[in-house]
Amino acid sequence: MANMAVSRIKREFKEVIKSEEIVQCSIKIELVNDSWTELRGEIAGPPDTPYEGGKFLLEIKVPETYPFNPPKVRFITKIWHPNISSVTGAICLDILKDNWAAAMTLRTVLLSLQALLAAAEPDDPQDAVVASQYKHNYSLFLMTARHWTNAYAGGPSRFADCDQKIQRLKDMGIDEHKARAVLSMENWDLEKATESLFS
């Protein structure tokens, strides 16, 4: 069993290295250890999305029964997206669960994740807070997502307003990530964020 998983991963690895997407720097796979059971993926935020310009790291764990069971994938880079948990990085995507097919590869998984960044499905959310912001206050969602891309994934857009509010909470002794998370959840309402932090 494990032999097949390893030999397939080895081949897939070669496939990704050679593939066109690598040339365009949009996806990447690296080894984490020598056992071939854990890999590090990287995808570029697709253009014309709030994730543009960011690089997102993924943790890929290959189960013994691969490719008959899907790989376990989660975002290491923090991201603001309805189908990805802003806390744990867990992903809600059908092909990583029931719709996995043995003929799919790591390359198709990474490309699907890229597609997920470009087309969120707020009606089937992993992160309910993000999803509700996406549905009810789309412009604020875009700003938050861009801000997170800038803060964690090296994206280009800075928002002075957000930075200021985070700084205010940091001055109160709050950790920067916590400040950002709470502000994002409270739709950048400083008062509400303070309340929820200290109540």
Place this chain on the structure above:
Amino acid sequence: MDSDEDTFDNDNVDSGNVSSGDDDFAMEVDISSSRERQTEPEEYHYEVLTTDQIVQDMVDSISDVNGVVNLPRTITRILLNHFKWDKEKLMEKYFDGNEDKFFQDAHVVNPFNKPNTISVPKVTKSTTDEICEICFSRNPSGMMTGLECGHRFCKQCWGEYLTTKIMEEGVGQSISCAAHGCDILVDDVTVTKLVPDAKVRVKYQHLITNSFVECNRLLRWCPSADCTYAIKVSYVDARPVVCKCGHTFCFDCGENWHDPVQCRLLKKWLKKCDDDSETSNWIAANTKECPKCNVTIEKDGGCNHMVCKNQNCKHDFCWVCLGSWEPHGSSWYNCNRYDEDEARAARDAQEKLRSSLSRYLHYYNRYMNHMQSLKFENKLYASVKHKMEEMQQHNMSWIEVQFLKKAVDILCQCRQTLMCTYVFAYYLKKNNQSMIFEDNQKDLETATEKLSEYLERDITSENLADIKQKVQDKYRYCEKRRKVLLDHVHEGYEKDWWDYTE
């Protein structure tokens, strides 16, 4: 098929024996027995099938259909499963016209279009090695295989894929092709060919048999624990069937045989007893909500001036009318707004809930009482067996003590029936017939308890003749009363006497 006819014949012979026996035997009740036979519903034919017979039945069904439609057996099986083993429906749809849609809906490649679909992959892959898209290894064409959809993988990967599906996901009939987005189903012959491990094949056969029984309206597994038999009937009806393991159950709903209550009401009742609906009924009957903050309050004493203990609320109100306490004045704690319409409505609602709860408990307690007694059935049989052995040592013949076993049989039957009558009665609306029913019920209940009491008594050589007489009289009486009760309910079903309270 031969064996079918045999059993039917036997049944007929049996029933013939019984009725002719009746005629010889019950001379004095000739009139009543002939009337009984009129109301007696006709014989309900069923067969108890072993696992092997189920498989045979499945094979027979496939052959039956194949005799008409002439398709590969593997395809027929998938089609039959798609139509829940309803042969008529399959044929109807098959001859209905739209062939492509017919096969597509069942997730099968249309066998009549075969030449086109298969030719594409063959041309491209006939020459040299192929790469399996699952393990990415290069294989000679002979090692590669696939379904009619044309997606080909190496045999080892197929084996692994099917094994994972069968062993981990427990999928049988509905394993589809391993390619992404392809929903063409894998047929049983292919599975058997590609799965190397015999254990997995056994599990697969098991899954297939199970889905055959579960899908098929005319088949039902015996619900008793660890029993592997299934019952096959010729039409579905709420009738008692007896499995070879000895368990008697209702074919329609699978519950223990529950005459006189109908499956629908029994199901409702079991659900009512099962879930927490009664807890909420209790809460509704015994508590009230604070009219301001809605916290639930149980009043366990004190006057009618309530002060809500919820620290954020502290609302003052009157327990009787639920109005604010202020207008009640502070001089005496007595609600003088008692008769006002609003208060009366609230009180009525409260009253109704209370009485409905006590009504439910009335029936529930009696139902549970019989169920508990039935649970000791084994113990009772053991003690009676012991008693019978003892009596045989006291100069009594084997045949002379058999009446005890018969008495216990009847006792259990009566308890089972009585248990179900409480479910029936709970949903029954009062009318003249329901009163007759309740009288019957009461009579049977008293007699059954009496019989139960006789069976508890110590039997000595002095009182034996007396006890034997009493027990026999009582169980004959019980048997008769039970029949009367059931016949009355059945007659009511036929003549639409019963109104329900739902």
